[in-house]
Amino acid sequence: MRRLFLACIALAAACGRGEPASGSATPSTAAAPSYRASDGSFAIDFPAPPTRSTETVPGHDGPVEVEMASYLDADAARMFAASSYVLPLRGLDPVAALDGIADNTGGGATHAVVTERRPRRFNGLPALEVRLVGSYPGKGEFTQRGRFIIDPKTSRVFVLTVAAQGAIDDAIAERFFGSLRLP
Secondary structure, three states, X not given: OHHHHHHHHHHHHHOOOOOOXXXXXXXXXXXXXXXXXXXXXXXXXXXXXXXXXXXXXXXXXXXXXXXXXXXXXXXXOEEEEEEEXXXXXXXXXXXXXXXXXXXXXXXXXXXXXXXXXXXXXXXXXXXXXXXXXXXXXXXXXXXXXEEEEEEOOOOEEEEEEEEEOOXXXXXXXXXXXXXXXXX
């Protein structure tokens, strides 16, 4: 089963790549920049315009194309990321798939520990929310919240992440997670 989730390891590590927009942007009641996936699979609101990227990562049945959007708020030491990809389930229970994704959250972090895991539903779809703490070599400690959603009919996985140095403002994370729109 671990091979099935290799894409998740690469995805978590890749979310911080590229040339992210930086600066300070605190989510407010003002209209947030909306990101729409190129294939129309989802839309979500970021606190500021995100960096878009596409990456091919190893998957169980071969390469997996992952579309990502991320925003690094350097002043507030927060990172927001959203991605979507198809993960062939091949009879695997969607809840087990979400657990596997959660088990591999943290990418290149050392000492990443999931401190909370809550099953959820989003628009009737299986979802899992996690909170973890860890550290990256040379970058220090972080807290991360992730919300993972899977559509069993299409095998499409949606990964939403908010990470911060220190504690995460739960209201900001909930606003980001709550802005996800599926067709």
